[in-house]
Amino acid sequence: xxxxxxxxxxxxxxxxxxxxxxxxxxxxxxxxxxxxxxxxxxxxxxxxxxxxxxxxxxxxxxxxxxxxxxxxxxxxxx
Numbered sequence: 001x002x003x004x005x006x007x008x009x010x011x012x013x014x015x016x017x018x019x020x021x022x023x024x025x026x027x028x029x030x031x032x033x034x035x036x037x038x039x040x041x042x043x044x045x046x047x048x049x050x051x052x053x054x055x056x057x058x059x060x061x062x063x064x065x066x067x068x069x070x071x072x073x074x075x076x077x078x
Contacts, residue, residue: 005031008059013072019045020073022062029055030062034070 005023008030012019017039022032034049051069056062067074 009063011073011076013076018048018072020049020066020070022059022066024059025055029057030059031055032062032066032069034066034073 005025007021007023009022010019018034018036020032020034022030024030031052031054032049033047033052035045036048037043037045049070051066054065056065063077067077
């Protein structure tokens, strides 16, 4: 995910090593991605879902797509 995207919601799975971000791009489109970080590795968060290039017309549409794609996110945000 490009750094210029604005994260609108970030939800962490218990343990805070996996998260889903819902974001808005500078062009006004929306998206989401699933990320992971390994505390012992200082590189930080990296994509594990590879959903970040998909585009949605609204925040709600991106969130709905994330719920369909990432089961744990659906469970936590139901």
